[in-house]
Amino acid sequence: MATLTTDTGRAAGAPPGQGPRGRARSGGLGRFNVLGGLAGWVWLVIVVVPLYWIVITSLKERSSYYAQNPLAPPSDPTLANYRLVIESEFVRYLTNSVIVTVGSVVPAVLVSFMAAYAIIRGSAGSRFLRWTNVLFLMGLAIPLQATIIPVYLIIIRLQMYDTLLAIILPSIAFAVPLSVLVLATFIRDVPKELFESMRMDGASEWGTLWHLAFPLTRPALVTVSIYNGLSIWNGFLLPLILTQSPAQRTLPLALWTFQGEYGVNVPAVLASVVLATLPILVLYALGRRQLLSGLTLGFGK
Amino acid sequence: MTGLAPPAVRVRPATGSAGGRSGSIAWMALPALAIFVAFGVIPLVGVLLLSFTRWNGIGAIHPAGLDSWRTVLTDPGLPHALWVTFLVMALSWAFQTPMSLLMGVFLAGHQRYREILAIVYVVPLLLSSAALAITYKALLDPNFGLGAGLGIPLLAQDWLGRSTLALCVVVFVVSWQFIPFHALIYQGGVRQIPVTLYEAAQIDGAGRIRQFFSITLPQLKYTIITSSTLMVVGSLTFFDLIFVLTEGGPGDATRVLALDMYKRGFQANLMGPASAIAVILVLVGLALALLLRRLGGRDASASQQEGM
Numbered sequence: 001m002a003t004l005t006t007d008t009g010r011a012a013g014a015p016p017g018q019g020p021r022g023r024a025r026s027g028g029l030g031r032f033n034v035l036g037g038l039a040g041w042v043w044l045v046i047v048v049v050p051l052y053w054i055v056i057t058s059l060k061e062r063s064s065y066y067a068q069n070p071l072a073p074p075s076d077p078t079l080a081n082y083r084l085v086i087e088s089e090f091v092r093y094l095t096n097s098v099i100v101t102v103g104s105v106v107p108a109v110l111v112s113f114m115a116a117y118a119i120i121r122g123s124a125g126s127r128f129l130r131w132t133n134v135l136f137l138m139g140l141a142i143p144l145q146a147t148i149i150p151v152y153l154i155i156i157r158l159q160m161y162d163t164l165l166a167i168i169l170p171s172i173a174f175a176v177p178l179s180v181l182v183l184a185t186f187i188r189d190v191p192k193e194l195f196e197s198m199r200m201d202g203a204s205e206w207g208t209l210w211h212l213a214f215p216l217t218r219p220a221l222v223t224v225s226i227y228n229g230l231s232i233w234n235g236f237l238l239p240l241i242l243t244q245s246p247a248q249r250t251l252p253l254a255l256w257t258f259q260g261e262y263g264v265n266v267p268a269v270l271a272s273v274v275l276a277t278l279p280i281l282v283l284y285a286l287g288r289r290q291l292l293s294g295l296t297l298g299f300g301k
Numbered sequence: 302m303t304g305l306a307p308p309a310v311r312v313r314p315a316t317g318s319a320g321g322r323s324g325s326i327a328w329m330a331l332p333a334l335a336i337f338v339a340f341g342v343i344p345l346v347g348v349l350l351l352s353f354t355r356w357n358g359i360g361a362i363h364p365a366g367l368d369s370w371r372t373v374l375t376d377p378g379l380p381h382a383l384w385v386t387f388l389v390m391a392l393s394w395a396f397q398t399p400m401s402l403l404m405g406v407f408l409a410g411h412q413r414y415r416e417i418l419a420i421v422y423v424v425p426l427l428l429s430s431a432a433l434a435i436t437y438k439a440l441l442d443p444n445f446g447l448g449a450g451l452g453i454p455l456l457a458q459d460w461l462g463r464s465t466l467a468l469c470v471v472v473f474v475v476s477w478q479f480i481p482f483h484a485l486i487y488q489g490g491v492r493q494i495p496v497t498l499y500e501a502a503q504i505d506g507a508g509r510i511r512q513f514f515s516i517t518l519p520q521l522k523y524t525i526i527t528s529s530t531l532m533v534v535g536s537l538t539f540f541d542l543i544f545v546l547t548e549g550g551p552g553d554a555t556r557v558l559a560l561d562m563y564k565r566g567f568q569a570n571l572m573g574p575a576s577a578i579a580v581i582l583v584l585v586g587l588a589l590a591l592l593l594r595r596l597g598g599r600d601a602s603a604s605q606q607e608g609m
Contacts, residue, residue, distance in 0.1 A: 033509075036407025043404060043480065044418055047425060050477070053447065054436055070450030115333035122326045132330045139341055141590035143537045145559055146582040149566055149575055150347030151340055152358075173340030176333050205326045234429030236541035241567060252431040256545055259435045266439045273432045280427045292423060292485070 058271040065267050081271035093254040097233060100164055100250055104171035105229045109221060112179035117209050120187045139177035145237055155242050166242040175228045186220035187213055223293050251276040351576035358570050369573035382561040389557055390536040392472045397532060401480045405487020422481035434545035437474050464554035467547050471555055483528045490524030530593045537586055558582050
């Protein structure tokens with residue numbers, strides 16, 4: 001801890017003679033911070049080692065997995081594990097995951113957007129909208145997985161068990177409360193005068209929704225879509241409980257069953273982990289900033 | 302739908318017309334409301350009703366009075382599951398908060414390499430819990446995993462085979478995935494602290510540690526509450542990670558409430574007791590949310606503008 005205080009002196013003293021007053025740049029944050037720096041770099045190693053291990057092991061022969069040092073790069077890199085995974089119906093699971101994710105996120109964000117707009121614009125004059133808002137806020141506090149048994153019952157009664165729609169409908173419902181909350185905060189930030197001038201021009205609320213609020217809240221819509229998309233893409237509980245046949249399997253569930261079947265073939269199992277994560281990694285590379293804001297839902301701007 | 306009695310006195314002149322028009326936009330909330338009621342609210346009521354029935358998940362549902370509740374509340378498995386849930390929650394909070402706070406303050410600086418760190422930190426967040434659990438299961442293998450690779454006997458233990466260790470592994474894997482997320486939240490919070498506060502402190506001769514405890518920490522109050530809320534409420538949903546990693550084992554060492562519900566319901570086919578557990582899970586979630594809100598001393602919308 002003592003190092004921290006001495007560092008203040010050192011960093012501030014860099015331009016000699018100016019004294020501590022000179023270097024106040026980024027709120028005293030830009031300066032050297034030993035403890036934080038140490039934690040930062042140690043944690044980097046802790047994050048990178050398992051990731052490195054996943055990749056190198058997935059490129060190893062099964063025999064060399066047992067023979068080689070686990071952290072040594074593969075002596076004889078092979079893509080055979082990836083071939084095995086792809087031949088095990090990987091494309092089908094991928095397609096299912098894409099259908100479920102897109103099929104849930106698009107409707108979820110659209111209905112949440114409409115609801116958020118109505119709540120912000122109409123709550124003052126409508127008790128119905130105020131209650132709707134309260135209901136969504138309560139939905140935030142409840143661990144929705146606790147409702148899985150009745151959801152299962154409803155899906156059976158609707159004859160939707162073991163279909164992708166069975167995953168999609170509850171996914172939309174579970175995404176609504178948080179999406180409405182976040183979108184409402186952003187719609188609230190749109191200047192009132194803009195709504196007024198739209199009204200003066202004779203635009204309907206429906207028109208204002210799409211031509212004013214929609215373009216102005218586009219960053220928030222992207223953020224919310226990414227956040228929901230990621231949690232639905234990685235979702236495990238709903239597919240586990242609401243589907244059964246391999247034909248309806250999504251990727252996380254496929255990983256789990258694959259591990260059950262090929263458990264001893266660790267390189268192949270890890271190749272499946274890499275392949276299942278690859279689409280997200282590609283998206284991450286393409287739009288890092290959007291993804292980041294989506295992940296933290298704007299918490300970390 | 303709009304209240305029958307007009308909100309008598311407090312109506313401002315403008316609200317008269319706005320009230321009329323808002324009736325015409327209330328329908329826009331209907332699609333979201335309908336699906337949330339169908340798959341959120343009705344199941345929430347349903348889980349309470351089902352806890353008073355006997356159902357094996359396939360056949361007919363029979364009313365069974367308080368049978369499930371009697372079973373669940375007299376089963377020593379329930380206090381155990383509550384205890385494990387609490388342990389996972391408390392330990393992962395206690396480990397993640399100081400680490401992510403420290404890293405968040407560090408990341409809030411503006412040097413280039415910190416940007417690079419941030420890029421790498423995010424990768425664990427992209428993995429699904431299933432992928433994470435599968436990876437760690439293999440990585441922690443005492444004979445072929447990380448311990449053997451580094452040649453450190455301490456790391457080559459039977460991690461998932463012993464009760465205490467398995468619980469620690471769960472906490473660690475959760476932290477491995479989420480510390481970066483919370484570090485990013487703290488980073489956002491730190492960057493919003495006015496620079497002038499630090500300038501003033503420096504003029505007064507306050508050192509780094511003093512600045513951290515008298516400026517950074519108090520200024521981050523609402524960020525800490527936000528982050529803690531997400532950690533604590535989120536820890537109730539670690540079902541998939543624990544399910545794939547340990548299946549609640551060894552023995553029942555990592556059998557958290559959500560897993561207890563799943564095992565009773567979908568493995569033992571006792572949907573009544575499983576629903577009772579689910580009701581308890583809901584109550585725990587609500588209690589935590591209220592408690593954290595009390596601690597925050599403000600309502601959610603206000604703390605959102607401030608801290609998030």
